[in-house]
Amino acid sequence: MAGSNLLSWILWMPMLGVLGVLLMPKDKTTWIKSWALINTVITFALTLVLYCKFDQTQAGMQSAFNVAIPWIAQFNIFYRLGVDGISMPMTILTGLLFMLCILSSWTQIKKSIKAYFALLLLLQSCVFGVFFALDFFLFYVYWEVMLIPMFFLIGVWGGENREYAAVKFFLYTFFGSILMLVGIVALYFATNQSVDSFNILALSGGKFTQLNVTIFGQAVSFSKLFFVFMFIGFAIKVPVFPFHTWLPHAHVQAPTAISVILAGVLLKMGTYGFLRIAFPIFPDSAKYFSTAIAWLGLINVIYGALCAMAQTDVKKLIAYSSVSHMGFVMLGLAAMTVEGVNGAVLQMFNHGTSTAMMFFMIGILYERSHHRWIVKPDGSRGYGGLYTQLPVYSIIFIIGMFASMGLPGLSGFISEALIFLGIYQKFTTITVLALFGLLIGAAYLLWMFKRMFFGDVNPEVKEYNDMTKLEVAYMIPLCIAVIVFGVWPSPILNIMKASVGQLVSLMATF
Amino acid sequence: MHLNYLANIGRYIPEILLVILMVGLILIEATYKEDEKDRRYIFITAIIGLVATFVAILFNMGGKPQAIFTNSIVIDDFSSLLKLIMVLGTIAVVYLSRFSKDIYETLKTEFVIMAVGILIGGFLLASANNMLTLYLGIETLSILSYVMASLKKNDERSSEAGLKYALYGGVSAGIMLFGLSHIFGVLGTIQFTGVAAMIPNLTTVQMAILMPSFVLFFAGIGYKIAAVPFHMWSPDVYEGSPTPVTTFFAIVPKIAGIAVLIRVTSVFFTVESPMKVGWIGLMLVVSALTMTVGNVTAIGQKSVKRMLAYSSISHAGIMMASLVMIGDVGIRAVLFYAITYLFMTLVAFYITSIVQDKYGNDHFDRFSGLIYRYPWMAVMMTVVMFSLTGIPPLAGFVAKYNILSSLINSKFYTLAVILGLNSVVSAYYYLKIVRLMVLKQPESEEAIEGFGFLNQMIIVVMTLPIFVLGIFWETIMSFANVSKLFIN
C-alpha cells in the first residue's frame, strides 16, 4: 500500500534533507538553503496529503497508516508509527512551521549555515517522530534526541546569554524525561514484558488501577506514582508552573526560528504527551489529580500573564504569554470533557500559529533594531511610533497579537471558549479565575503594543525599513491560518473529534 | 601420575598467552639500549599478543562453564566477555601510549609490560573462584598499578599518585583480608564453589560474623572499582597518572572489579536469606552513593581528566546498581554497559590525551572551539559526551536503559529514580565540554599534531560502536544474553 508508508516518508524526509545538507560544500549557502526549503516544502506537502487521506470518522489510530516493524524484538521494541486526530493537527503544524522557519532563517542566520540547516531538519524529523511514535521506546528516543539539535541551535545561534539558556533547557527537559523513562520501564515490567509492553495503545485503558508498588516500605498506587512521574516529564515541556523557568531564558536567547519552533511545536509535545500517554494509560490517576492539574493550569494562566505584564523585553513578554496560553491547554485537559479536550487540542494548534506569528514578528523587528526592549534599561523608550514607520508590519503584528489574545474571529477564541466551556462543567471557581487571565492577557499585549507602536516616531525607529517581500511571504500563511481557523475551525475540529471523543469516553469510565 | 589439577588447561590458553607475552616483552625490552627512543617492536609484539589473546578468548566462548585448577578458576562466557572487553581496552591503551607524550619514551616499554601484567590480574579476578585467586588478582592489579601510576618518574604528581594509591590500596587490602579471614573462619573453606548451599544453613551467630565480614571484604573490591567511600584515591590517582595510565585505570581494573563483585554476589547471595537482603541493601546504598558522589563532585572540576575520573566513578556506581538484581537482566545489563563504557571512555580519553599533549594541561578551556578546528573530533567528543549522559539513540542510553530496566524489574524504584536524576546532574558537566567545544571560539588556531589522519580515523572507528550499539543493540544483547550462562 502506498499510503501505509506515508508516515515513514514524512518522518524520514527531513533526515534525507540532513544527509543532503551534510553532503553539500560549506560555502554553497544558497544550495543548502534551497535544498532545506525544498525538503520542508515536500514534507509539508506530504502532511497535507496525509490530511487529505485522513478518515475523519475513524476514532483512534488511522489503520491505513499504521506501521509496525520489529526493531529490537527481544525486548518487544517496535518501530511503530501511527497518526490519529490528536497528532494530525500537530503534524500539519510542524510541517508548516518548519517550512516557514527555513524561510525566516534565510537571511537571519549568518554563521555556520550548513550546520544550522542540518540541525533544523534533524529537529523536524525528531518532532515528527514524537508525534507519530506509538512505541513507547521509540517515543522516548525521539523525545530525547530532539534535545541535541535544540541544545546546539540555542547554544550556537542564540543571543548573548545563549549557553546558559541552552544548558538550562537541556537539563530541565532531561530531568523530566528521565522520570518519564522510569515510568516507561515500570510499565514495561508491569505488563510482563509482553509484545505489547511498549505499545502505547495497548497500554492505554486504565489497566493499572489495582497495582501497588512499595516505596520506602509504603504501598503506593502504581498508577498514581507513575502518573506523577510522567506528569513531571510532560509538564516541564509544557511548561506547567513550577517547572517553567527554563522557558523565558530559552525563548529569549534562541534565534527567531528556534523560538518559533520552541513555542509553536515543542511546547505542544508536553500536552500531546498528556493526551497520548499520561491520560489514556493512567486514566484513574488523571482523574484523581485533575483538580491539581486544573489549579496548576490556572496558576499558569494568571501567573504567566502577570509576569508577562512586567516584562520590558518584548520577546520575554511573548515567552511568558506562552506560559499563560499553555495554561489554558492544561485547563482544557484537566476538564476531561469533550469540549475541554477538543478545545485544548485546538488551542495547541492555534497557539502554535499565533505565537509563531508573534515570534516571527519580533525576529523581523530585531533584524532592524538589534534590541528587543520595550523600555530600555535606562528607562527610555525602546521603540515607539512603529505604526507610523512600519505600516505593513504593524498590521500583521496586530493580527498576530489579537489572535494570541483570543479575539473572536481569530483562531484563539474558539479554542479558549471551548476550554472554558469544558472546564466550567467541572471547576467553577477555576473558570471564574481563569477568565481574568483573558483580561490580563489582553492587558499586557495591548500595553506592549501601545508602548511600541503608538506615539511619535522614535529617532532610532526612523531608520527601519518595512517588511521585505520574503518576510511578508512567510507571514502570509500564518495570517491565513489564524483567520481561517478562527472563522471556520471545522477542518481541524473534524479530524480530532473522533479521537478526542474516544479519549474522553475512556476517561469518563473512571 | 595423573595431573588432575591440570585438567582442561586448554581453556586457560588466553592467560597463558598473556604470561608468555609479558615475559617476551621483558626479554625484548632487554634488547633495547636505555636511551633508545623507537621501541616499536615492543608495541608490535604487544598488540599481536593481545590480539592473539583476544582470538583465544573468542575460541573459548560458547563452551560450558568450567572450573579448572581445582576450582581456582572458572571459565565461563561471562568472564570471557569481560576479558574481551579488557583486552580491547588494553589494545587501545597500548596504542594510545605509543604516541602519547605523557609517558616518557624510555618508559613506554615498561608501561606496556605493566599493562599486560595488570591484564593478567584482571583476568584472574574475572575468573576467580576462590579467595586466594581473588586476592592474588586484586594484588596483581594493585601492585602493578602502583607502579604504573608513578610511572612518570620526574613528576611529583605522578609519584604522589602512586604513593596514595599504594597506601590506600594497602589499607583496603588489609581490611579485605581481615574480612576474608572471618569468612573463611565461618565457612571453613576458601573455595566459592558450593558455598551458596551453605549460606542458608548458617546459625544466627555465624551470620552475625559473616555479614560485617562481607562488608570488610567489600572494601577491597569496592576500592578496585572506586565505589564510594573507597573511591577517594581514584580522582587523585587518575589526575596524577599519565593519561594513558588513567585511561587504563578507568577500564581494566574497574571492569575486573565489577566482574568479581558480580561473581561474589552470585556465589554467596543467590539463595534467599537475611544475608542476601543485607548485601543487596549494602549494594543499593553504595551504588546510589557512588553515582551521586561521582557526579556531584565532577561538576566543579577544571581538569577534564579529573572530571572523567569522577564520571568513571559514577559509571561504576551505575554498573553496581544492576548488582542489586542478580539474574539475567542484571548481568546482561552490566555486560552491555561495560561494552559501551569501554568505547565511550576510550574515545573521551583519546581526545583528552591528544589535547593535553598539545597544551600540556587538560583544562576545560583547552577544548574551546574545537569544532572550528577539528570538526570531526569535536563531533565525536560530543557524541561521546551525549552518550555518557545517556541520550538516545546512543549506546550510553541503551546501557543506562538496561540498568534502569533491571532495577525496575526488581522494583527498586528509588534507586532507579536516583540513577535517573544522576544522569541529569551528569548532563551538566558533560555538556560543559560540549559547550566549550561548540559554542566557544577557539583560543588559538594552532594545529594539534595528535589529530593526524590515522588517529582521527581510529577515534571515529571507536565512536562507531556508540552509534551502532545505540540503534541495533539487539545482536549485542543476545550476545550478552549467552554469557549470562553462569557458573553454579
Place this chain on the structure above:
Amino acid sequence: MDYTITTVAPIVLLPFFAFVINVFLAKRVPIAAVALSTLAIFGSFIYALRIFLDFQNVYAVGYHIHKVFTWFDLSAGEHLFKVNMGIYIDNMTATMLLMVTAVATLIHVFSTWYMHDDERFARFFVYMSLFTSAMLGLVLSDNLLSVFIFWELMGFCSYSLIGFYYEKEGAGNASMKAFMTTRVGDVFFLMGILIIWIIVGNTTFVDIYAAIGAGKFGGVFTSFGIGLPIATIAALCIFAGTMGKSAQFPIHVWLPDAMFGPTPCSALIHAATMVAAGVYLSLRMYPLMEAGHILTFIAYIGAITAFGAATIALIQTDIKAVLAYSTISQLGYMVIGIGVGSYNASFMHLITHAVFKACLFLSAGSVIHSIHCQEMPQMGGLRKKLPYTFFAMLLCCFAIAGVPFFSGFVSKDRILGDALLMAMENKAFIPVALLGFGGALLTAFYMFRMLFLTFFGEPRDHHIYDHAHEEHIGWNSNIPLLILSVFTLGLFYSGSFTGQGEVNLFGSKYEWFQTLIHKPEASHLEHFAHYEKEDFGTTDTRDKVELPKAAYDANHGLSEEAAHHVHFVHKIGAILSIFIAFAGIFLAYSMYITKKLDPNWWATTFSGWRKALQNKYYFDDLYIGKIIQKGLLPFNNLLAKFDSGIYDRYVVDGTAVLNRWAYNISRWFDNNVVDSGMVDGTGASVRLMNVVLRTIQSGKVQLYIIVLVVVLASYVLTLRF
C-alpha cells in the same frame, strides 16, 4: 416574504466583503475603497429597509425568521455537542437593523467629506466597514456566542478607530483603555455565556427563553464557597457585559476617551453601534434579568450613570466631551428603562438616541471641521457661519432635552414615567426616579449650554472665527445632518403626543413602535420552545397569513382600572418632564445668553464638587493611578522578579545564600576556594554536596582512610542482617 439566506445575509456580508476587498484596495485605489464601503452599507440599508417594511406591514405577533447552520460539531459517540450559528430576525431585530444601517449609511456619507483630507482616508473606511458589519452581525445573531464574537470584533474595531491617530500619545492610551475596560465586562459576559450554555445546552435566544420558562435556571451557582441562585449570577454576568459596552457606572470611563478617534467614528460608536449593542443585549436577555431578580440593581446602575454622567457633562468645555458624557447619561436612561421594566420605551430610546446622537456628533464634526477646534470657550457665534449645522443641532438638542414633539421626549418621558410608576409602587425605586428626573434637568441644561456657547453670542476667538469655513449645502457635508435631524421629530416614532397614547395626534396606526416591540413576558416564555429553526438555504414555508396580526393596545394588556392608574402616573411624569426640560433650557439661557446668572459664581460656590467633576469623580485616577499603577504593576514586577529572580535563581538554580554558606563552610573546612563559576543550573543541594565532597577530597590520604573506616563502620553498624 419568502426569506432565504440570500435576502438576509447581504445585510452583514456586504459591508464585510467591502472590508475584505478594501484591505487590499485601500492602499492602491483609495477612492474606490471609499466608494465601495459606502455603497456596501447603503446596500445593507436597502435590504434592511425591505425587511423592516415587511415586518411592519405584516405586524405578525411572534413572526420571526430563524435560520441556523452548524458551525462545528464535536459530537463523538453518545456525547452530542454542536455549535450552531444562525440568523434570527424578529420585530426588534428588524427595527434595529434599519436604524443601524440607516445611521451608518449617513455617517459613511458624511465621512467621505469629513475625512477627505486625511492621509488615511481609505483605511478609515476599512475599519468602518468592519465595524458596521460587526454590529449588523451582532444584531442578526440568534445566539449569545455569536453576539459575543461580533461584540468583541466591535471592540477590536473601536480599538483601531480610537487609536486611528496613532501618532498621538493619547490615542494609544484611549484605545487601550476602551478595549480593556469593555473587556472587563466581556469577561463577565463570557462567564454568563458559559453558565447559560451549560444549563441550556446552547446559547440560542429562543432556547434560553424557553429554558427560563421551563425553570431550568433554578440551580445554585457555587464558587469560592458562596452559593447564589444561578439565574442571578447569569443575569449579572450578562448585564456586566452591557455595563462594559454601554459604559455604565462604574466602568464607563472608556467612553469619554473614545473621542480621540475621528468624529464620524465617534458618531458610529456612540450612536449606532457599540454602545447600542450593550443595551440591545440586555433587552434581548430581559427575561433572564427578570428571572434573576436583578432589575432593581439594573435600575440603580442606570440611574447613577444617568445622573452622574450628566453632572460631569455640565462643566466640560470640549464639545465632543459634552456629547460623550451625554451619551453615557442617555445610556443610563435606557438602562433605567430596562430596570423599571419599561422594555418598549427603553428600546425606543435606543433608536431615537441613535438618531439624534449621530446627528449631534456629525454636527460637532461639521463644526470642528470648519474651525479646527474643539474647545467651546473659543467658539461662539457660529450660527451665522454654519446655519445648516446649527439647525440640525438645534433640533437634536430639543430632542435630547426632551422638548415635546421631539423623539427624545417621546422615549425618555416614557422611561421616566415608568420609573415614577415603579417608585410609587416600590419605595426602593424612588431614588431611581429622582435621579432620572434630575438627570433630565441637567441634560437640558448642558445641551443648551453647549448650543449657546457654540452658536450664540459673540465670537470669543476671532482668529478661529475668521478662519472658519462658510458652510454650503453639500450632499456629503450637511445633507446627512439634515436628514438625521428630521428624524428627531417624535411623530416618526409615535402617533401621540407623549408616545403613550395620550393626546393621540395621528391615530394608533402610527404607534407602530409599541405595536411591534413586545416585552417577552415571563409567563409566556414556554412558547419559545416551539419556535422552529430552519436550515440555511431553505425558504420559509410557513403560511404567514395565518399569523394573527398585532394590534395596538393602549392599555398594555392591563385591566381598565389598572391602566387608568398607569396612565395617570404617566401623565404626571410627562408634565414633570416638560417642566424640567424647559427649566433646564431656561437655566442655560439665562446663564449663557442673557448672562443673568454667572457660571463662575456656581463654579466658585461648588468648587469642591467642581473639582470632583473636573476629575470625573476620580475614576481614572482610581483605576489607572491606584489600581493599575500602584497595585497591579508593582505586583507584576514583584512576580516577575520572583520568577526570574528568586524562584529561578534561588530555588531552581540553587540559593545564593546557601551557596555562600556552603562556601564559608568549605573555607573553614579546608581553605578551599570554590570555583566561583562553579555551578549554574543545578540545584542548591547539588552545589552544597559538591562543596562538601570536594572538601573531603582534600588530597590527604589519612583523611581518606578515616572516611573509609568511618563509612565502613556506619555500614556495618547500620545495616541490619
Place this chain on the structure above:
Amino acid sequence: MFSNTLFLLSAVLTVAGALMVVYTKNLMHACIYLLASFFGIAGLYACLGADFLAATQLVVYAGGVIILMLFAIMLTGGTGNKVNRYGLEKIPAMGNKKTYFTAGFTAIVSALILVKITMSAMSGNPAVANLTNEPTVERLGTILATDHILAFEISSVLLLGALVGAAVISRPRKEIHD
C-alpha cells in the same frame, strides 16, 4: 605448658610491639618494635601449629621487609638539613596530640566493627583445636603444588611485575630527560 608459655610470651611481644609502633616517637625504634611484633606473631604461628608459616614469617618479614624498611628510613633520613625546599620538615615528627586524637577516634570506630565480628566469633565457635600439632610443611607443599598450583604459578607474575616495577621506579632520575 610449653605452648602456653610460648603463647603468653608471643602474645605479649606481639601486642606490646604493635602498641609501641603506635606510640614510639622514633621511626627507627618503631621499625624495631615492629620487628619484635613480627617475632611475636611468628611465635603465635608456632603455637597454632603453623610451623611453616612461622618460619616464613621470620624469614620474609624479619629478614626481608624490616630490612627494606630500615634501608628506606636511612635513605630518606640521611641528608642533614631538616627542612626541604618547600619549607616543610623533611622527616616529620611521628605525630602530635591532634593526630593521636584522630587516630584514637578512628580506632574506636574501627573497633566497633571488629567487636561486632569478633564477639560473635568468640562466642559462636568451638574453642577446640581442630588441628593436631603435626608438621604442616609436607601437606602445605602438596596443596601448593596441586590445588593451588595456579596461585603458586601466577604469583610469579605478580612478583615479576613488582620486581620490574620497583626497579623502574627507583632507578635514579638522571637517566630521564624528556
Place this chain on the structure above:
Amino acid sequence: MINLWAYLGISFILFICGIMVMIARKNIIALLLGVELILNAAALNFAAYTKFSNGNLDGHIMSLFIIIIAAAESAVGLGIVIRFFQLRESIHIDDASTLQN
C-alpha cells in the same frame, strides 16, 4: 586453655594498632608499617581459624600468600616512597596532597 578468642583478640589489637599508625603517623614509611600490621592481623586470623575452627590448611596457604605479597607490596611501596622523597625531599604525608579536589 588458650582459645580462639585469644588469637582473635591479638589480631584485633594488631588491626587497631595498624589503623592507628595509619592515622596518627605523619611519616610515610611509618604508614607502610601500619599496613604491615593490618596484613599480619589478617594472616594471624587465617591461621587461628585453621587451628580452631576447621583444620583446613587452605588457611595456611592464604597466610602464606599474604606474607609473600605483603613483602612485594612493601618493596614497591618503598620504591615509590623513595622516588617521592627524591622529588619532593620530604616524606611528610601532608606534602602528598597537591592532588586534591
